[in-house]
Amino acid sequence: MKQMSKVLKGKISIRTRIMVMVLSLIVAIFLVIIAVFNVLVGEYINSNVRAQLEETVRIMGDMRNRPWVSPEGSIFFPVPSTSVPDMGKLPRGPVGKAETIVINQDYELVYPTVDMIFIRNYDEIVAISQELKKNKADLHSGEIISISAVSREYRLVISPTAENKTENRIYMVYYMDMTSLAGFASRINMVLLVVMGLGGIMAMVMTVLLSGKIARPVRELTDFAIRIGQGDFTTGDNEYRDLELAQLSDSMNKAAAQLEAYEREQKTFFQNVSHELRTPLQAIRNNAEGIQRGIINNDKSSAVIISETDRLSEMVEELLCISRIHNISPDGQWEEQDLRELLSNAAERLVRQAHKEEIQISFDFDERPVEIYCDEKFLTRAFTNLISNGIRYADSKITLVCHRHDDQIVVAVIDDGEGISPTDLPHIFDRFYKGRGGINGIGLSIVKSVVEQHHGTIEAADTHQGASFIIRFPSLPGKQSH
Numbered sequence: 134m135k136q137m138s139k140v141l142k143g144k145i146s147i148r149t150r151i152m153v154m155v156l157s158l159i160v161a162i163f164l165v166i167i168a169v170f171n172v173l174v175g176e177y178i179n180s181n182v183r184a185q186l187e188e189t190v191r192i193m194g195d196m197r198n199r200p201w202v203s204p205e206g207s208i209f210f211p212v213p214s215t216s217v218p219d220m221g222k223l224p225r226g227p228v229g230k231a232e233t234i235v236i237n238q239d240y241e242l243v244y245p246t247v248d249m250i251f252i253r254n255y256d257e258i259v260a261i262s263q264e265l266k267k268n269k270a271d272l273h274s275g276e277i278i279s280i281s282a283v284s285r286e287y288r289l290v291i292s293p294t295a296e297n298k299t300e301n302r303i304y305m306v307y308y309m310d311m312t313s314l315a316g317f318a319s320r321i322n323m324v325l326l327v328v329m330g331l332g333g334i335m336a337m338v339m340t341v342l343l344s345g346k347i348a349r350p351v352r353e354l355t356d357f358a359i360r361i362g363q364g365d366f367t368t369g370d371n372e373y374r375d376l377e378l379a380q381l382s383d384s385m386n387k388a389a390a391q392l393e394a395y396e397r398e399q400k401t402f403f404q405n406v407s408h409e410l411r412t413p414l415q416a417i418r419n420n421a422e423g424i425q426r427g428i429i430n431n432d433k434s435s436a437v438i439i440s441e442t443d444r445l446s447e448m449v450e451e452l453l454c455i456s457r458i459h460n461i462s463p464d465g466q467w468e469e470q471d472l473r474e475l476l477s478n479a480a481e482r483l484v485r486q487a488h489k490e491e492i493q494i495s496f497d498f499d500e501r502p503v504e505i506y507c508d509e510k511f512l513t514r515a516f517t518n519l520i521s522n523g524i525r526y527a528d529s530k531i532t533l534v535c536h537r538h539d540d541q542i543v544v545a546v547i548d549d550g551e552g553i554s555p556t557d558l559p560h561i562f563d564r565f566y567k568g569r570g571g572i573n574g575i576g577l578s579i580v581k582s583v584v585e586q587h588h589g590t591i592e593a594a595d596t597h598q599g600a601s602f603i604i605r606f607p608s609l610p611g612k613q614s615h
Contacts, residue, residue: 146344146348147344147347147348147351148340148341148344148345148348151340151343151344151347152336152337152340152341152344155336155337155339155340156333156336156337156340159329159332159333159336160329160333163325163326163328163329163332166325167322167325167326170318170321170322170325171318171322174314174318174321178288178311178314179277179288182277182288182309182311183277185231185309188231231307231308231309232307232308232309232310233305233306233307233308234258234261234262234305234306234308235303235304235305235306236262236265236303236304236306237302237303237304238272238302238303238304239266240262240263240265240266240270241262241266242258242259242262243303245258256283257282257283257285260282260283261280261282261287261289261306261308262306263282264280264281264282265278265280265291265306268280270291271291272291272293272304273291273293274291275290275291275292276290277289277290278290278291285310285312286310286311286312286315287308287309287310287311288308288309288311289306289307289308289309290306290307291304291305291306292304292305292306292307293305350371350373350375350378350382351378353369353371354369354378354381354382354385357369357382357385357389358385361385361388361389361392364396366389366390366392366393366396367389368386368389368390369382369385369386369389398564401564410445410448413441413442413444413445413448414441414445416437416438416441417437417438417441417442417445420434420435420437420438420441421434421438448575466508466509466510467506467507467508468506468507468509469504469505469506470504470505470506470507470509470512471502471503471504472503472504472505472535472542472544472606473498473499473502473503473535475507475509475512475513475516476496476498476516476520476533476535476544477496478513479513479516479517479520480494480496480520480533482517483517483520483521483524486521486524487524487531490524490525490527491529492524492527492529492530492531493529493530493531494520494530494531494532494533495530495531495532495533496532496533496535497532497533497534497535497536498533498534498535498536499535499536499537501537503535503536503537503542505542505587505606505608507587508586508587511583511586512583512587514579514583515579515580515583515584516544518576518577518579518580519546519577519580519602520533520546521576522546522576522577522602523546523547523548523600523602524548526548526550526551526599526600527548527549527550527599528548528549528550528551528599529549530548530549531546531547531548531549532545532546532547532548533545533546534546534547537608539608540607540608541605541606541607541608542605542606542607542608543603543604543605544603544604544605544606545601545602545603545604546601546602547596547599547600547601547602548599548600548601549598549599550599550600551599552595552596552597552598552599552600553593553594553595553600554595555595558593558595561577561593562577562578562580562581562591562593563578564578580602584604584606587606588606588607589604589605589606589607590604590605591603591604591605
């Protein structure tokens with residue numbers, strides 16, 4: 134439990150992780166939307182304000198250059214001056230959508246004046262001029278300026294009345310009230326924030342429901358894995374609608390079934406091993422005690438002890454081979470080998486046994502090399518066991534076959550003995566299964582394991598004239614015969 138606590142320390146649940154990811158995504162999306170909206174609104178406002186203010190500046194320029202009719206009725210053309218312009222030529226009210234005021238270089242309001250009865254927003258105009266003075270606005274930049282005055286938003290541009298500089302320089306200020314549009318943008322931002330909040334709440338609810346549906350089967354499968362680790366291989370009966378969870382559950386059930394079968398096999402294996410080892414050990418012990426007490430012929434007992442020791446050594450070697458077979462790796466001592474040579478070398482090792490049993494070994498090989506990528510040591514051991522088995526049951530000869538057929542390699546060991554009984558045939562490759570004349574029931578199981586490790590198959594058959602063991606390997610690419 135302490136180790137489990139260390140593993141779980143600092144971890145967060147799937148529900149929390151999904152919720153954080155979804156909420157982060159929603160917040161990010163809405164922030165991007167709000168940012169893009171405000172940028173577009175700002176660009177729209179600036180472009181429209183610029184166009185309207187430029188139009189106002191143009192109109193005012195035209196007005197200053199038109200002939201003016203004085204109150205007395207005389208007509209004259211205005212002369213550009215750096216002094217205060219003729220107030221009669223300034224518009225009384227907005228030109229287009231912009232309004233106009235005049236300030237001097239000290240930001241003091243020149244036009245309109247307090248005594249002009251048509252001016253209804255004089256306090257607002259004074260506040261604009263004071264805000265310009267407070268911010269020390271650049272009077273010569275010609276850029277659009279944003280200011281706030283009397284709780285309202287304005288965009289304005291300042292234009293000098295003449296090019297030359299004098300002490301009494303005055304400036305035309307063209308401004309537009311943007312309060313309503315700015316308020317509209319603020320309300321839209323507020324609506325987006327509210328939508329984001331509602332979306333976040335809905336996302337949290339959906340996340341809780343979704344993560345619950347995901348976390349529940351994960352917890353069930355976790356408990357299943359813990360049970361497997363504790364040795365309980367009972368398969369689960371949970372059915373999941375999600376494909377991935379269904380596949381995981383099915384894989385875990387298969388793993389549990391395989392582990393259960395493996396455990397049974399291991400128990401049977403150790404029981405058989407203990408039984409097989411006990412028999413030669415008991416024979417050795419009995420004969421040794423007989424020699425010690427002088428009740429058994431020494432030569433006969435010595436022969437039995439040597440025979441049982443050889444049998445015991447062979448069995449131990451077979452068991453060691455079984456333990457190493459499952460560790461065969463393509464990264465080990467694998468290389469291309471000619472199967473004809475491996476079969477010939479295995480037969481060479483058993484020449485004395487064949488001669489002793491008066492068995493003739495014949496070969497039916499391809500003329501060209503039959504190459505395979507393999508572990509030479511293990512494959513030679515498998516061929517040795519198979520040939521030894523054939524010698525044990527043959528009457529007079531065995532035939533070793535090695536041919537390449539299209540995309541596969543066929544290896545066969547055929548004897549002319551009594552064949553394989555129908556009772557033994559289904560179990561002949563089972564570990565520790567001993568048919569008629571079997572020694573320890575390990576040899577053929579090793580052959581099957583080695584062949585399968587090399588991606589091959591093996592089958593046994595009764596030919597009515599003996600027994601045949603046929604092995605098929607996949608052929609190496611580019612090595613097919615033509």
